[in-house]
Amino acid sequence: MTIGVDDVDRQVAVLKQRDLDVEAVQDTPGGFRIAAISDPAGNIVTLAQDLGLNV
Structure with missing residues (x-):
């Protein structure tokens, strides 16, 4: 999903604060900044x- x-960086910081x-x-x-997190079942x-880049 x-x-x-x-703001990916801000959201990553929040998740890291929650360990x-x-x-x-x-x-x-393609002009996106992304980060992924997965659960023990392998869902990502x-x-x-x-x-906003027109690439």
């Missing part, structure tokens, strides 16, 4: 911020 957010293990934030060639949630 992908969830759109306004959740979040992957490193990455910028994609990706946080995505649209950087």
